[in-house]
Amino acid sequence: MEIIRFEHVTKSFGDQRVLDDFSLAVNEGEILTVIGRSGCGKTTMLKMINGLEMPDSGKVYVEGEEVGSTDLTALRRRIGYVIQNKGLFPHMTVEKNITYVPVISGKKNKKENRQTALRLLELVGLDASMLDRYPSELSGGQQQRVGIARALAAETKLLLMDEPFGALDEITKRSMQKEVLNLQKKLQMTIVFITHDIREAMRLGNRVLVMEQGRIAQLDTPEMIRSHPADDFVRELTGTEEEPH
């Protein structure tokens, strides 16, 4: 079953075409990792899934509904979204940030919410003492992890992650990658995951989408991308080129 569908989507900013006749189907329960050079359109593509950007032409569907044809706020509540270094509410404590979506969705039990926040903090490897701090009192990597906890608290079936582990050290990153794999298995989430880290893309993705200038250079399993890169660009990007002897 597919959960996201792009049909012939085109998007330009001024004269610059950022997505060019872009079509894609994401299957329910898969992790799709997205790689490609800076500026190739990855974030723009991701933002079209929750209606933060709209196509100039073509259509995007989430669970069969065309994005923009129904209430965007309701759609966004069903979609977790993690962006690098941004997105926390600066005037809210860590706890309030994490439980934001459950609270606006009607979960008002303070004790339960605190428990949820604590459980998720632990999951992302942060200390309970962080709960009452404000984002400005955390390091970049800690903020990032709070952002991940907040997205998980919403318990959405669909999670969009835009370079979520970019600011994390290798060890934390490894354990967060494991956590993503566990969660995906446990909750059958669908995750679209943008990264500049090719190894991360290959490790996490059931399929890897390689983008080049607003188009799909290749969409395939990590194994196939490694063994059968579609062209020189994919080969170079994924480092599958044979080392010269």
Ligand SMILES: Nc1ncnc2c1ncn2[C@@H]1O[C@H](COP(=O)(O)OP(=O)(O)OP(=O)(O)O)[C@@H](O)[C@H]1O
């Ligand atoms: N709101 C905007 N207005 C004008 N240009 C934009 C806007 N958003 C993105 N762009 C341009 O569109 C192109 C694609 O941007 P996008 O953020 O999708 O790239 P990306 O693949 O995510 O890059 P990176 O890997 O650096 O995050 C870039 O050239 C960017 O400058």
Ligand SMILES: [Mg+2]
């Ligand atoms: Mg980006």
